[in-house]
Amino acid sequence: MLKFVGKRLLIAIPTFIGITILVYVLSSLAPGTPLEMIFSDPHATAEQMEVLRQRYGLDQPVVVQYFNWLKQLLSGNLGISYRTGNLVWVDIAERVGPTLLLTFSSLTFSLLVALPLGIISAYRPYSIWDYISSALSFVGAAMPNFFAGLVFVYLFSVKLNIFPSGGMYDSSGTRSLGMLLHHLILPMLVLSIQQVGSLIRQTRGSMLEVQQEDYIRTARSKGLFESVILFRHALQNAFIPIVTRIGLMIPFLFGGAVVTEQIFAWPGLGSLMVLAINSRDYPVIMGITVFIAAAVLVGNIVIDLIYCLLDPKIRYE
């Protein structure tokens, strides 16, 4: 088991470096420099700009800049934000909590909704549950979250006025868990809607497939009840492809969080990312990239471990 995890970690390293190179190059290709975006003081002289450029190393070629950044990263330093002047990790640390809260609650919600619906619709095909879950999954999978976000804000905040349209707490200054949850519901739903759609399809599909398997027939021939067959024989086998789908959801959750946080003024990493990109704040862009990439890679390793638990063939290889 340790060997397995070690191997996965080693494979994750080149992936991680690849991601950072890609993001670095892409953001340096974007038009405009940090100097123009942040320090756009019309009174600044060309000499003053040049001094800043040299101080931040922006006069060097992109390759050199990237290696400088990597060297810095290996010594555990993410650099200083051009925009705020704070240490990057301080800025990120402030924003991590809300993002993790949003993504994990959305993941949990998606699983709680999609798995039972998928299983019921596989066991009762063409029943009312099957139609409900099919409708949900088609609508869900076809609805981009920027659109869902606007629709939800219009419906639930503007028209019905039952949920706030943004932020984590209201402006009264008091903070309570109830208030937080009240603010969380809409962004969480918006972030979940696509995941729920695809996960219902996957669950229904793999449950239907497993029901056709010979070992289900064997279990039936022993005289087991259908419910026992479902929980003891079908689920564990059906979960192997479902877990794959859940693994694929993790990057989408973080990506979706960027858009969702923007719509709902959720003070997380996603909205910080948008701020950083708009001001070409390279250290912050890279800092968040490092964080999200690491989270996704760790997520993948966790998924691999779950595979091991589910499938003895993988475990014994």
Add this chain to the structure above:
Amino acid sequence: MEPLLDVRNLKVEFKIDKKWVAAVEDVHFQLKAGETLTIVGESGCGKSVTAMSMLRLLPKTTAQISADEILFQGRDISKLSDTEMTKIRGQGIGMIFQDSMTSLNPVKTVGKQLDEAFLVHGSVDPAEVKQASINLLREVGISSPEQRYKEYPHQLSGGMRQRVMIAMALAQQPAIIIADEPTTALDVTIQAQILELLKKLQEKSGSAIILITHDMGVVAEMADRIIVMYAGMFVECSPTKDLFTNPLHPYTRGLLTAIPRKDMDIDRLNVIEGTVPTLTDMPKGCRFYDRCESRMERCKNELPPLYTRGESSVRCFLFDAKDGE
């Protein structure tokens, strides 16, 4: 004596292109306690469907089963509810399947799956179930059963997996064991061992066996009585000795001459010319008409009933006049 199992007019239909098509029909047979009955026929003739329909193991959405009666120990199991049916499965009638690789759950240990067979109807105390399973594994000829108990199906060889399947079917000591081509996926030496094992266990437990196969060698080895199936119908039912020495139905005769023999010097194997009619395109008359060497005019449009001849029954007009003499 009352037969252990008495099947009357069993019919199984499948949904093909939104229409129900009979895959097996007009099936009648009886099984005595301790007897070995084999059902032979080529692939797709409905042998396995017949067996699985009795235990309702066919998918409900695509298969429809009807029968006048299926009397098991005097009780009509064709009218039981699905819940009552679970008590017949395993405990009354056990089943051994063909492909042991796919018929065992790949993510559960052999032991867990065997334990389940003991525990399902509470025939063994949960505290003693592990020992019971290990003993049964030993009985079906698995070496170091304590070790195997903890292993997964993919870690076992094909022969060993089939032994596990047999153990699972035996765990609840059913009165009938249905073995659906239990040796087809195995190589010849292992086949012989598995058949030997089945025989030995049958002697010990007194169970009746319904053995489904397309291998005439296996039939000769195992059967007391033989049912020959063709295109979804029984064409002949005879005691083993009679069937091999004096086959009645032209199809049975064809089958027997198609077996290669080492005491005769032949250049080419005998074959039955032609192909089996498809489910959706069954002839109105005798289903063997197109391929039959003894066909008559009336066979084309009239389906022959089963005629009784001594201990045998046969579905062929050749025996019409002689019937009841």
